[in-house]
Amino acid sequence: MSKHVNKVTAAGLIVALGIIYGDIGTSPLYVFDEIIHDKIIDELLIVGSLSCIIWTLTLQTTLKYVMLTLQADNKGEGGIFSLYTLVRRQKKWLVIPAMLGGAALLADGMITPPISVASAIEGLRIRPAFADIQQSTIIYIVLGILVVLFFMQQFGTASIGKLFGPIMLLWFLMLAALGISHITDSLDVFKAFNPYYAVKLLSQYPKGFWLLGAVFLCTTGAEALYSDLGHCGKGNIRISWIFVKSCLILTYLGQAAWLLKNHTGQISHAKTFYGVMPDWFQIPGIIIATSAAIIASQALISGSFTLISEAIRLNLWPKMKINYPSEAKGQLYIPGINTLLFSGCCFIVIYFQTSGAMGAAYGLAITLCMLATTILFSNYMVSRRVPAILIYSFLGVFLTIEVGFLIANLDKFPHGGYIALLVGGALFAVMYIWYRARKIKNRYVEFVRLEEYISKLEELSSDTTVPKYATHLVYLTSANYPKEIEHKIIYSILSGKPKRADIYWFVHVDTLDDPYTCEYHVEHIIPNDIIRVEFRLGFRVAPRLNLMFKKVVEDLVANREVNVTSRYESQQRNNVVGDFQFIVMEKFLSQDNELPFMERIIMKLYFWIKEISLSEEKGFGLIQSNVQVEKFPLIVAPVSKMKLTRIYMDDEEE
Structure with a gap:
């Protein structure tokens, strides 16, 4: 990685906003809707959920990824396979969590674009003129956007990529402004900074623990912080995260306050994100949200190309045709993976139809990736001779958090989570077969x-x-x-x-x-x-x-x-x-x-x-x-016993 990438600059911070934070930045579109779905709104539900969101962003995203995992850079590069290359000579079995994490990231890549784009487009229903819009029409719009998005991949993103940063800056400023405009609706939301309310929700609210599956959606893009390290540098990521996290927490505070003021005691079916918008701003807000969702999808698709190219070079994936549409460093296009992701995204849209239904399937696969990163990073800490007490503390804290999220997300399995696991399982099977077959062959190479x-x-x-x-x-x-x-x-x-x-x-x-x-x-x-x-x-x-x-x-x-x-x-x-x-x-x-x-x-x-x-x-x-x-x-295992007997023909038989 060139040295200038490590320097914190205004341009570097803007690039970080455009490349890294699309997934985690668009989570306010659907997180609260998933939490409050078909539930009676009360203070414990809203304040407790908000507390869970704040502390998930603090512990999982800030502490684990921004402060700790970014330290494990491989010559300035990050990501699950970069981390694997740092530790693969320690223990052979570490290839399993690496493949598991890679497969989970790819499976996540088939759900993030549909849920982000669908959540943005569904905001049209907040307008009276579009209140009766058919769900089929929304599906056609989402599919149309996905068709254009995946078609454009072959031409590269070097030119349009320059617009990503400014658009995402506008997006985060909009999130902060919307949040600030509603914080005073209910000052009770500030109680959420006390983790007591998170614990109270999980322990006292009916089926409160299972709400973690919806809360987890606020941090699904955390892995991108590490995966895109080489594009931005850890300095730019860490500084820009301060701004991004502030905007996210402000918008979640505003949404929570709006819900407490306007929906207490009601079973809410409201589109929370668009509900906090003033009427005059809803159309511009939908346009900005859709742009942010497209950018989030683009970043994840590009990340999938990079992930597969690394897997190919590490002999964890079959060779595939790779094109280089521009001279930009790291810019590549894999037609086969583009087709696979496009087909998967279209299937998700047609099968689930609404962002709410997609949310029921979202998050299960990515928890496995985060667990894999935790295992690999703990081994990285061992290689750096970090004191054992710190390694066990790291494992204790984050395995507890992530196993908790995994168990809560398993509740999504019958509601569509099985699809994410089936896709991730199939991708893992391809990696494992390719890796294991090479090991079998190498035993017999002479x-x-x-x-x-x-x-x-x-x-x-x-x-x-x-x-x-x-x-x-x-x-x-x-x-x-x-x-x-x-x-x-x-x-x-x-x-x-x-x-x-x-x-x-x-x-x-x-x-x-x-x-x-x-x-x-x-x-x-x-x-x-x-x-x-x-x-x-x-x-x-x-x-x-x-x-x-x-x-x-x-x-x-x-x-x-x-x-x-x-x-x-x-x-x-x-x-x-x-x-x-x-x-x-x-x-x-x-x-x-x-x-x-x-x-x-x-x-x-x-x-x-x-x-x-x-x-x-x-x-x-x-x-x-x-x-x-x-x-x-x-011939890896030649036939050892061949029953073949010679017979002699006597003169009479001849």
Whole structure:
């Protein structure tokens, strides 16, 4: 991350408002409506709920994320997978909470846009002219906005992104102004700063504990504070959060005071957020709210693209096509994920239809992500040698809070929460299958000492009786050590019809825990004959091997370390550069395997997913015209016992 991002500047604060706070900033649209739904309004319900909101924002968002988790930056980058890379070498099982958190974030990405946009559009009903508007009409409007939003993703957000900050600044100022205008409606709301009223609500109000499921919606965007650390810097996030939290608490105070003044003793079906608006401001308010909801959705969609690209580089997700619509750092577009999110959002809108029904399903998945972050961050604290008493205190406080929220959110399961869990579970299953299958395969990958085959490769390269396969033959190798090579590569070169080349290149890609490292190392095993190139790329760097390898060759030629001129006499006289042929080894599951039942299922699912995902050559950014794919059987557990008996035919039978 560039140093200027760490500096607190006016521009940095505005950018933070536009990128980070869309989700948590639009929560006032629906939080109180979810809390008071079909309940009789009284002081304990309103003041107790408000106290829960204030202390949730204080403990969960401010203390856990803004003050503590932001400390765990990976070269300035944040997010569940950045945190995982900081601790993954400590314990192997930490990959499970990382995958769980990533899947939960993606599942959340299918509910946030519909609930935010629907809550904003439903404000039209507050106007007499639109009081009788059909729900189907609102659904069409929401779907129309989502269509435009997801269609625009392919063009990038570099230009319109500049508008996000000022619009969100206007949004938060509007929240503060609306809150201040109604605080004096009931000064009892100031009691909410005393946590006693939160405890009283949970312990004395009928089914008060289950209200935590609705209260939790006020902090669902807290994970974005950490995920977007690299875009804004922790200084800008922490300073801007003071402003954002103040605006949020002011608007919640105003909504609570308005409810106590106007709805005490009634069963409320009011749209609280729009109820606090003066009549003359309702249309502008709806427009600003819809803009804020769209920005919240955009930030979450962009975050999903980044999340998947990190998972691909960490080998936790199948390779997918990634486009780069602009030169902006971190700006990427994944068509497959865009389609997945769009389909999920449309399904949510059509299935639930109202923001109230969506709220019944919202929050369950994201609690799992927060629990995963708590587990990973506690291990980060261990790696930094934080005193044990502080680590256990952190775990005790936040596991208690988040497990409480999780249990309360489980009440939403039969009302639609099962959909979020099904989506999150399916995404987690893809990650787990991809990760577990690689572990199974790696148990049976055979490496050999390269030095044992150097003389054979040299002989083949000089043997003019063998037709030349290519001037430069390039293999992608997974061998981490330069002195080793996969047996399958040696077999590909030497066995059957040998592949003679003037220079053999072995290219290895090492994914580093640092996010943006981009460097390479060259080892001349035999000068101008056998060369190994190792790319050391951060987990946020796209492996565009075709361009990267071309740059390496240009550097080597400039340094006179290699001669890439064609060895054919006619072409050599004219200094024609020799051809480069890439060989990609693609596995298929052999029938000659004896695997345990579960591993057999995992491997079958792995190859099915692999079949519909991006190919190896496209995943590494190789041009297809100079790439050949060789398929070979993957025998991870060869059949050990084969009952086959020879029989002899006697003369009579013959």
